[in-house]
Amino acid sequence: MFSEKIISWYLINKRDLPWRNTRNPYKIWLSEIILQQTRVSQGLPYYYNFLEKYPTLEALATAPIDEVLRLWQGLGYYSRGRNLHFTANQIVSEYQKKFPENFEGLKKLKGVGNYTAAAIASFAFGQKVPAIDGNALRFFSRFGGINEPIDDPNTIKSIFNFAYDLMEGADPALFNQSVMELGATICVPKNPKCDQCPVRPECLAFSHRLQDKLPFKSKKIKVKERKLDYKILVNEDRIWLKLREAGDIWAGLYDFFSRELVPKLPVAYSFQKKHILTHQRLSISFQIIILENDETPDGGKFYSIKEIEALPKPIVIDEAFKITMKFLDQLS
DNA sequence: AATTCGGGGAA
DNA sequence: TTCCCAGAATT
Incomplete structure (x- = not known):
């Protein structure tokens, strides 16, 4: 079964990342905001700095916004830092210091979209909902041989449903982590390491020799x-x-x-x-x-x-x- | 649906 | 150079 294969691969090959050793929603939320459009290697020191300065949600909420932004300095996309601080305050004042415990509730938070809501819901609360980030999108596009542009919302939806079906019976947190880890380390954008892939036999891109053609986008980035x-x-x-x-x-x-x-x-x-x-x-x-x-x-x-x-x-x-x-x- | 938010690393 | 990164909010 797909989920068993990929999860056993993950348990052996995973990187030891700090936010994977907790189910504390504050720490998971913090890591997910920092990691939006940001490589693990770039975000890791910021994660440590924030956790050291603000060990708890209350500590972050109490801090001055300027101090938070200064700690964010150099990471880019500064609205993430502003939303981080805003949401910490909102959870303290309006949510009785408790994060919403499901996808829909989490999505209402500022700075928390589809991916981040799914990540927190599955990692912290075990909800069955696929976390489709860039890694997952690329992996499923190849694995499922999905010959549609991945920058089309309809494609993302169908990949979400595809992933949801594959999650059946699996631990949601482990499943999502496994997919992202495989995308980040094996099913990489260029020259994917198919010889090391645990699900190569079932991969449609591999069997059709489309590893280097999938995924693709309809629009090009304008500079x-x-x-x-x-x-x-x-x-x-x-x-x-x-x-x-x-x-x-x-x-x-x-x-x-x-x-x-x-x-x-x-x-x-x-x-x-x-x-x-x-x-x-x-x-x-x-x-x-x-x-x-x-x-x-x-x-x-x-x-x-x-x-x-x-x-x-x-x-x-x-x-x-x-x-x-x-x-x-x-x-x- | 398209644009706008940063900065850094890999190929 | 181009592409992409544990995307989301705004237009």
Whole structure:
């Protein structure tokens, strides 16, 4: 039987990951939010940091949002951090500190969608519901020989139903973990390791030699070219920063000055950076400009190096900040 | 249904 | 370079 095969493979070959050794819904929820669109290796240190700083749901709920976001710094998709904090507070104040114990209830939480609700419901509460993440989608697309684009909601639904049928009689948590682990380590996007796969004999993609054709998407990711032009305004050892507005990349993060300067002032140092993101390719020019007065145009203000290092929120392009620091060091 | 949220690693 | 990662929310 499929579920028995894949679960016995999992029990022998699984990675030892901290959130797999608990049924504490808080710890599982925390790990799932951190891991959304994030590799295990990238999220792991954040998971430890958060758990150390906030061992309980109440500790997280009580913390200032700025502190939470600062702990989130560098992980990206910062709305996850904001939702994390919001939901912790909501569960404390409206849910009597208890997570909903089923898929439908969990889905009502901010930042918890289909996958995350299914993951928590199965891992923490043993509910029979397939957790279809990117790994599972790829695995089932191949295993079932599903010749439909996996970025189509209808395909995702049919894969969900396909997985649900295969779960029959299995431990839901083990089943979901097994599928994701197989997708993450064996049924990988490129050059899948079919020779190590426990269910290769039943895999339709393998028998039809479609391992390298499945899954596929109907749409291609569009990458927008974008140029940004920053003036890094410096006054003695201080740098001008301003919080970015909502509605664009890096909303709510600290940003350098980015308007035309009138009158034009001499450029002390300049450098370029390319920043490759999923949907944008940013070409950024930085010009360090030394100001004699400390006027604070446009709502921002000058921050000392120490203040910047203790900033309550992340700063955009951390590398540019470091280059500026070096420049300031050489000045003095 | 399409777009928008980041950052990093693998091929 | 392109693709993808234990996706979700908004438009």
